[in-house]
Amino acid sequence: MEKLKNDLLLRTIAGEECERPPVWLMRQAGRILPQYRALRAKLSGFKELVETPDLACEVTIQPIDELDVDAAIIFSDILVVPEAMGLTYEMIEKKGPFFPETVNSKAEIDKLIVPDGKSNLDFTIEAIKKTKQELNGRVPLIGFAGAPFTILCYMVEGQGSKTFSKARKLLYAEPELAHKLLQKITDTTIFYLKEQVNAGVNVIQLFDSWAGVLNTNLYLQFCMPYIKQICDAMENIPFTFFAKGASYAYSAFKNLNCETIGLDWTVNVNEVKSIFGNQKVLQGNFDPAQLYSNSENIANATIEMINSFGNSKHIVNLGHGVYPDTPLSGVKTFVNTVKNFRY
Numbered sequence: 001m002e003k004l005k006n007d008l009l010l011r012t013i014a015g016e017e018c019e020r021p022p023v024w025l026m027r028q029a030g031r032i033l034p035q036y037r038a039l040r041a042k043l044s045g046f047k048e049l050v051e052t053p054d055l056a057c058e059v060t061i062q063p064i065d066e067l068d069v070d071a072a073i074i075f076s077d078i079l080v081v082p083e084a085m086g087l088t089y090e091m092i093e094k095k096g097p098f099f100p101e102t103v104n105s106k107a108e109i110d111k112l113i114v115p116d117g118k119s120n121l122d123f124t125i126e127a128i129k130k131t132k133q134e135l136n137g138r139v140p141l142i143g144f145a146g147a148p149f150t151i152l153c154y155m156v157e158g159q160g161s162k163t164f165s166k167a168r169k170l171l172y173a174e175p176e177l178a179h180k181l182l183q184k185i186t187d188t189t190i191f192y193l194k195e196q197v198n199a200g201v202n203v204i205q206l207f208d209s210w211a212g213v214l215n216t217n218l219y220l221q222f223c224m225p226y227i228k229q230i231c232d233a234m235e236n237i238p239f240t241f242f243a244k245g246a247s248y249a250y251s252a253f254k255n256l257n258c259e260t261i262g263l264d265w266t267v268n269v270n271e272v273k274s275i276f277g278n279q280k281v282l283q284g285n286f287d288p289a290q291l292y293s294n295s296e297n298i299a300n301a302t303i304e305m306i307n308s309f310g311n312s313k314h315i316v317n318l319g320h321g322v323y324p325d326t327p328l329s330g331v332k333t334f335v336n337t338v339k340n341f342r343y
């Protein structure tokens, strides 16, 4: 068994009573760090970072050095999965992802690949191996993927959207096609996550970033069966499921085969605790916009949040990824407040 110098995250997930909650931030490896921006400016673009294991490793470790958080998350993107299935993406400066080709028809969905050997997911697997070596046990490494519906959103829509109406249209108009696509994404995701585990990640997080555009019925029909398959396939690794804007479906999450549920900042912690009881560790849920506040407010609100969770079945994080122009001083106040806290 690997010996970690800082295993607070793993002890918390295992349900041990800990001295304080662990802390890390979604999107901690990225534009909030001057080191990231400096490296990124020298490169052709975002994809070069993702696809060069040495660079992905370097960027993964930057927040450990700069912020001293309790976990690293491998630098990559959820969009490497649709790309491995045959839909390449571009990352357009100041706009976000764009897919020149999308899928809508049976023929287009049939054509998609489910990789089960060498694939262009290998660069992330290589990056994980390097990062594990380079971290040398300082903190656990988190691997991740997007949840099937969130990936479907990009494959059908081709870019970000406030409503993902084309993706929702597919669920209503062509439910069988939607299921076919979701199953292919699920199979690819299970393959990819197992490779991540074999390469050494200590925890897996699944991001259902666009769950908030659905409702309970659609979620039960088109999301839960696939998320359940993924959780069940990833049995021997701590698993975190984060579905943004999906509090309407929380009661169905209780029976998922996963240890941790990630919460966005809109949920009421007491209500969530009454749903999950002691069955799940909860992760979250500081409003990333509050990191623009002054340091006294940030520190007080952080302690208030920890107290609202009230026990050591809590991993401190934001309710969504940190915004790229957040002052580093606010981020540091947040992290240091957690590190100085004792139950």
Ligand code: CP3
Pocket: 025, 026, 027, 028, 029, 030, 031, 040, 046, 073, 074, 075, 076, 077, 078, 079, 091, 095, 096, 097, 144, 160, 207, 209, 320, 321
């Ligand atoms: O630090 C980390 O969290 C690890 C790296 C990470 C990235 N993307 C790097 C990235 C992770 C975990 C992701 C996940 C991801 N990617 C999600 C799920 C999490 C969430 O935020 O809901 C989603 C929906 C994506 C898709 C994506 N990638 C979008 C919509 C964008 C554009 C918006 C933006 O933030 O610029 C990206 C680009 C992206 N992914 C960047 C980073 C650091 C910025 C690219 C750059 O450097 O120019």
